[in-house]
Amino acid sequence: MTSELDIFVGNTTLIDEDVYRLWLDGYSVSDAVSLRVRSGILEQTGATAAVLQSDTMDHYRTFHMLERLLHAPPKLLHQLIFQIPPSRQALLIERYYAFDEAFVREVLGKKLSKGTKKDLDDISTKTGITLKSCRRQFDNFKRVFKVVEEMRGSLVDNIQQHFLLSDRLARDYAAIVFFANNRFETGKKKLQYLSLGDFAFCAELMIQNWTLGAVGEAPTDPDSQVDDMDVDLDKEFLQDLKELKMLVADKDLLDLHKSLVCTALRGKLGVFSEMEANFKNLSRGLVNVAAKLTHNKDVRDLFVDLVEKFVEPCRSDHWPLNDVRLFLNQYSASVHSLDGFRHQALWDRYMGTLRGCLLRLYHD
């Protein structure tokens, strides 16, 4: 006796959260069944393995049918085939678009292309996440990217509207899209200590301050508006950043800046002497990072540079986080007192964001 056909269709589509998770995690039906058996469900319910097999198959089939709709979540809300309560719909979407931190760290900043997709095998082996799940996550990133990359308006809002994600998840996706678009390098060994949260934080600051959308011009004439407001960095701004170079190139200015900072921080900093000794190096590092951002290649290395030029030197001198904060505040504020320096607004736009990023990046 073999079962040729075995289905269960409810007027309200039954969603088993546990099985959904197994499906999302990319387990095959037989693996899912053995995992469920191990969870002790048979003892709890008195069911047999055959029942479990049939149940798992059924759920997998349902998820497979739902997957097409999950690719465009608004369709899930409007479709008539599956009657699913709104709370369940939200759960389905949220879980489908959720991702593994380990996976996202591997692809963050990489081009979401076929080439990267080929590397998923390696990522799967490295992270222990099934290839199927890697594919789903990668395809999710790519799909979201494709939909919102050409779109005007707030990146987070666009993602939320088109994929009906929760605020938190939408923000993460915004960071992923932003990183993928600007191809920031995040995979270097010295960056491994950083989490997605760190990068997402930086991405948000950069989106807010450094992109075209950040300039805040009211969309009076929609035609004149450049597309990709939130996704691309403001090219003009990056060009202008060259002007900051005088802060380190002009020796007088650099000395004045140093003395202003040192005067203000004397007695307040535990690592004052280290700061005093390193000031010029740090300042040169920070300003040079700015000056280099004209080149795409250097934009990609932004985080590597920040860690190399600032985070690592401070860390090796054991600066406490609070001292870093005090220093950065004073460092950016003191520029306002430099009479010979005219690019105050530019400096604030640069340093304001950078300060936030550095503080976030400064940890072990």
Added chain:
Amino acid sequence: MPGKLKVKIVAGRHLPVMDRASDLTDAFVEVKFGNTTFKTDVYLKSLNPQWNSEWFKFEVDDEDLQDEPLQITVLDHDTYSANDAIGKVYIDIDPLLYSEAATVISGWFPIYDTIHGIRGEINVVVKVDLFNDLNRFRQSSCGVKFFCTTSIPKCYRAIIIHGFVEELVVNEDPEYQWIDRIRTPRASNEARQRLISLMSGELQRKIGLKVLEMRGNAVVGYLQCFDLEGESGLVVRAIGTACTLDKLSSPAAFLPACNSPSKEMKEIPFNEDPNPNTHSSGPSTPLKNQTYSFSPSKSYSRQSSSSDTDLSLTPKTGMGSGSAGKEGGPFKALLRQQTQSALEQREFPFFTLTAFPPGFLVHVGGVVSARSVKLLDRIHNPDEPETRDAWWAEIRQEIKSHAKALGCHAVVGYSESTSICEEVCILSASGTAAVLNPRFLQDGSVEGCLEQRLEENLPVGCGFCHIPYDELNMPFPAHLTYCYNCRKQKVPDVLFTTIDLPTDATVIGKGCLIQARLCRLKKKAQAEANATAISNLLPFMEYEVHTQLMNKLKLKGMNALFGLRIQITVGENMLMGLASATGVYLAALPTPGGIQIAGKTPNDGSYEQHISHMQKKINDTIAKNKELYEINPPEISEEIIGSPIPEPRQRSRLLRSQSESSDEVTELDLSHGKKDAFVLEIDDTDAMEDVHSLLTDVPPPSGFYSCNTEIMPGINNWTSEIQMFTSVRVIRLSSLNLTNQALNKNFNDLCENLLKSLYFKLRSMIPCCLCHVNFTVSLPEDELIQVTVTAVAITFDKNQALQTTKTHVEKSLQRASTDNEELLQFPLELCSDSLPSHPFPPAKEHLESASSNSGIPAAQRATSVDYSSFADRCSNWIELIKLKAQTIRRGSIKTTVTVEKASPMGEGNFRNRSAPPCANSTVGVVKMTPLSFIPGAKITKYLGIINMFFIRETTSLREEGGVSGFLHAFIAEVFAMVRAHVAALGGNAVVSYIMKQCVFMENPNKNQAQCLINVSGDAVVFVRESELEVVSAQQPTANCQPSCTGGEVTT
């Protein structure tokens, strides 16, 4: 008698990409009714076209309105080649033809293609203007209401229950016409769908005409079936019960209409005689009351009813002919005298109802059924389907005579079915013989037949159990005792019925689903020989099924079966029997005895030991079941209790089969000789198997109950969560050395595993009960067995169980008596019988005041506030998401809104206050249930019957996920289409939903499969009881809350 049908095509969405180059579609729509076709403009390059068409107007006869479906075809315009069809929507406009139902059909319908399934949706508005007044109308059957529900619909009251209506129409099956060889599968499927739609329209109209002839205004318990006879044609047949119904909430109907019957009742002299059969001429009264003799020690057969062909009047002779017996002559004359009533004069005093108004059902005799094996031949003249008519007439005659033999003048819970394999067809009919109170029957008061006022002098809850037949001349041997409830009348020891448990019946403990399953191998044969082989096998199967049922009932410690349905399915090389019923312990009937096992060779010691071991196991099981189902009848240690276990007796099979020709109705006596249903004699391995199979049935896991009736006996406190589902399984038997035993085991495992799977899947609903569990077996191919189950899982509150049981009984008591006193005073109570009694006073006031204004139920009007206020309140996250989802479509959003405001769709939504408030932004929830009610809610309006037929075919079976993927998707699509139609009618639920057919054929080698599904039900509007209370408490000023909650409630 013309009417004007108006159709507007508003918009489409989620259309498939038809042009690969642009990834878009140039869609337009053809609207066809009868022979007239209109077209919309082509909406270029969009997957979400906004046609916003003019009103297309069709001027048509109302005959056409009833027969024809509105056909909407969505196509992709192609400049250079033929336009490609995207899909179709068929809309049955019948619900628009009677005044109380829907006024407009408006909403999103899935666009369906028989090859690709659902491909996007289309928004359509349909209206009908009828030119003539109601009187004119009456000449066609337009005004007649149809209900699938097999009880009096909740917001109506039956004034007269007229009786049986039936009709059948035949046609050639397009699939078998010569043209099918040259047309595409799609064209063929569509021809079939259209034809069946037309035929059911015609059938419904014809039935409607019959109802009007009987002066009824409605058909209740309408059951329509298709017989796909293959080469020989297509039969669509329907049965139902004609009634005159009165809407409870309409003020106009109260005064004149219900006056007459109630007044009539009051005038009837009160009759002290408790005997239901007291017709003045009947000599039965003295017989029954005086010549009562009883021998306690004697054991009779446990056969109180027969579930099959002839119930021989006198078992000794085993008299078999279906016509009025020669041998039973004098006795029959007596019976006839006894049951002389108006019913007798009807051709078929049958009722498809399974639940009745209080007082309607007087006595129940037992199950009557008849089967007949027929050879199909081509239907030569479709206009005169005489052969098929004659076949059914023959069977019905048979049923009628069985009922008579049981001293009953009517058959209730009546149904008909067929099973077809190649050219052989088994026709089956079954029902429950009963004595009815003629008060509800139109001509019931004629012929000096005295009115009965049973409810008042008989303890409620046992009357229907009392035997209707004469004790001295019992139609079959039965073990009679005095009723354990009233102690006045006699009752059988076991009662089998096809109806639902009467609401006033006193039950001890809970009920449970009981199934008998059986397979019999049969040699492959042709035509006549095949039919003969089948008719020879039938009686054996009936007997076995019956024995199994009886044994399983005993094993559960119960004494009555309700909702009994025996299905015999014929395949090429086997016959399958599946009987399902709900077992209960009726307080009025005696405690069932145990089961005793007897060995044939008592000398062998080890054998003896084995036997006693088995016996112990059985006794343990019975004890366990009693505990499980809470069967603790009060101890009665009085006079008349016979020994429950009789001495072992020879197992005897008295079989009377005289069907040499295929046209004969098989005859059989199921009386087991004198006794032995108790005794299982293990005389061969066969019997051993039987005993084993008895013990292999596993009870449902704790927290689960199941039944195949409407409500679970012993559980009344339902909470609102319901989940209707369909599950299908097909198994392939290994063709090697199939034996009956192996087959039985396979079949048994299939059913048991299926049930286990259901329990597992629904475990999150515990405590819950599977209600209306409906198994259907078919044998699509040689080695395939297909089982389809549809049921509904309902949650209940475990803690309140006992309490409510009591109040419920009390309530029904009350209701029964109030019903007798003065109907006029309690109109509202009747209509809201599931409401707790306390919120009544305000609700009543409110309802009355409102209904006097407009005739719309007050709750409905009160909550139909304007839509905008809901939008303001949509503040939670989900709402937000929905709104956002709307805005995504940017430009299109504005047009959608205006369209909806301009079209009557908005109006439709207002009217239907129970539809979720966010219906515009997302899909409203539509509940589906095979039951006639929705727990925790009150049905306020019936919108019309849903009767849909779909075909789905694929030539890429593997790509669609194999047979399981294919059928899963199809059933989900069918549900979606049913829900969409209900929502478009303004409803929020389908009750009495049934999947009547699910014919699945596959050809994996060719990567093909085809499936036909036929579903039906009643579209309704319901309101949560909690909402009703809110409305009555808060008055209409604060009335949008209930609607909001309505929107959030989901199954």
